[in-house]
Amino acid sequence: MCVVGLGGSGLAALSELVRRGVPAVGIDETGVAAGAAGSNGGFLLAGLAAFHHEAVGRFGRSRALACYRATVAALTEMATETPAAVRRTGSLRIAVDAAELDDCDRQADAMISDGLAVERYSGPEGDGLLVPDDASLQPVERCRELAQRCLEAGARLFGAAQVLEISPGRVRCGSGGVECRSVLVCVDGQLEQLLPSLEGVVRSARLQMLATEPLGRIVAERPVYRRYGYDYYQQLPTGELLLGGARDLGGEGEWTTKAHPGPVVQSVLERLAEQLGGPARVSHRWAGVVGFTASGLPVVREVDDGVFAAGGYCGTGNLIGRIAGRALVELALDGSSEMAELFDAPEAR
Ligand SMILES: Cc1cc2nc3c(=O)[nH]c(=O)nc-3n(C[C@H](O)[C@H](O)[C@H](O)COP(=O)(O)OP(=O)(O)OC[C@H]3O[C@@H](n4cnc5c(N)ncnc54)[C@H](O)[C@@H]3O)c2cc1C
Structure with a gap:
């Protein structure tokens, strides 16, 4: 199996492959955490990119709630996997005006009625909401730790290897290529350049x-x-x-x-x-x-025979990227994935 991209999503996929004992190669045009993983804000926010009440309106209550719960579970797993990289701080949503404060109220009402943890907040930062399950992440530290473990478990990782073309069973780089059973493309930004079939989607x-x-x-x-x-x-x-x-x-x-x-x-x-x-x-x-x-949901799907893609996290991929990377492994090895179905079901796109 070949994983393209050594950010949080690609390393989640590689970690799952080595856990299953599957021979795996990971390649990156630069190196571990060289993309958004190495330049992000370090928020670990549960839920989809849209706030919960908006997600309920757009995707239906049962999908929005299931996605939210899946991200809370993933956050706990991330904190267990790499404890030094995760601080369980909670997060604040602060309103900048009365209209946004009303929106915070709508979010709180939707979350409370779905049994999700949230509190109204007033403090030095301003007024809004406190989401106690959220956390702060040091994404580079986490990626380095995961990469080290993958190497120790036998995965082969290559930096300075820009992928120029992906076709079923083959990944072509400037300096050579990889022949493999499946390709898992874990590249959030520029995904549509690497996989032109996703132009107009991402x-x-x-x-x-x-x-x-x-x-x-x-x-x-x-x-x-x-x-x-x-x-x-x-x-x-x-x-x-x-x-x-x-x-x-x-x-x-x-x-x-x-x-x-x-x-x-x-x-x-x-x-x-x-x-x-x-x-x-x-x-x-x-x-x-x-x-x-455009849908606000990520891409987690097979795009060609044995070519699988994850990305399009709408600016919030630290948590969903972990879910998506693992879901690609399930799609490739098991033929189906509950998480891919949940986050990227055709009817919800
Ligand atoms: C400024 C900023 C702030 C953000 N803040 C947050 C936040 O607080 N919370 C949050 O959840 N999300 C945040 N995000 C989004 C989050 O960083 C991304 O969604 C997430 O890192 C995506 O993970 P990834 O592994 O899919 O992609 P990346 O981390 O971008 O990794 C992709 C890898 O693929 C490699 N690559 C790309 N093209 C090729 C190619 N052709 N050949 C070989 N390799 C290639 C890159 O070098 C890179 O290492 C932020 C992003 C930015 C930029």
């Missing part, structure tokens, strides 16, 4: 972040999602503020596969950092590329 966009030097005081004890999730931040235990978002304010230019920061979004993020933490020097700026789908 669309890549750039997400940007910055980090400040340590603030000298705590402004966020847990990850904060605000402005309907368009802006997000968390503070490291060492004081640095990590802040991302403003994609909607960057214009059409954010629909790009160029993973470098741009001035419009960065200046919005700088102003927000100052508003939240006071004057502080920006120490790092970065961007990464992720895949969006």
Whole structure:
């Protein structure tokens, strides 16, 4: 079996393959956690990309609830697999105006009536919701740990190997290729470039972040999602503020596969950092590329004979990517996957 992409999803697939004793090769154009896994905000938020009440409206209560429960279970498993990379902090959704506070109320009502953990919150960050099951992730640390374990279990991993073409039973790289029974493509951003049959299904966009030097005081004890999730931040235990978002304010230019920061979004993020933490020097700026789908559901499916694809997590792939990577293994080896059916059922697309 050949896994393309050594981010969180690809390493979840490889971990499952080695657990089953299946000979596996993993390849990446750069290396472990070189894509969005190495440039993300570190939020582990249960549920789909849409808030629970919206997900209920779009996909039906039973699918939205089953997806939510599956992500809560996956989060607990991730915390057990790589405890040093996961902090069980909970997360906040903070409203920026009265209309968003009403939306928080609708979310809380839907979650409470489905028995999901949520509390109304008022505190220094503002007013909104506290979701106690959510967590903070150090994604690079997790990926490195998983990669190390896969190597020790006999998987062969190759970096600096850009995949140029995928066809049934064959992966062609610049420097050679892999012949295999199945190919599991675990590439979120640029998936539609690697697999042209997914053009029109997945669309890549750039997400940007910055980090400040340590603030000298705590402004966020847990990850904060605000402005309907368009802006997000968390503070490291060492004081640095990590802040991302403003994609909607960057214009059409954010629909790009160029993973470098741009001035419009960065200046919005700088102003927000100052508003939240006071004057502080920006120490790092970065961007990464992720895949969006029109449906809001990820792609977890066979796209050609023995070629399986996962991605299009709509900006929230840390948790769903783990589920999707493992689901591809089930599809490839068992011929069906409850999780692929749940997250990417044809009738829900
Ligand atoms: C700034 C930012 C903030 C984010 N914040 C969050 C967050 O807080 N919470 C959350 O859940 N999600 C977040 N995301 C989204 C999340 O990072 C991704 O959804 C997730 O990392 C996807 O995992 P993946 O393994 O599928 O893809 P990636 O981590 O992108 O890994 C894909 C790998 O494939 C490789 N690759 C690509 N093309 C090729 C090719 N042609 N040949 C060989 N290899 C190739 C890349 O080098 C990369 O290593 C954020 C993303 C960004 C960019």
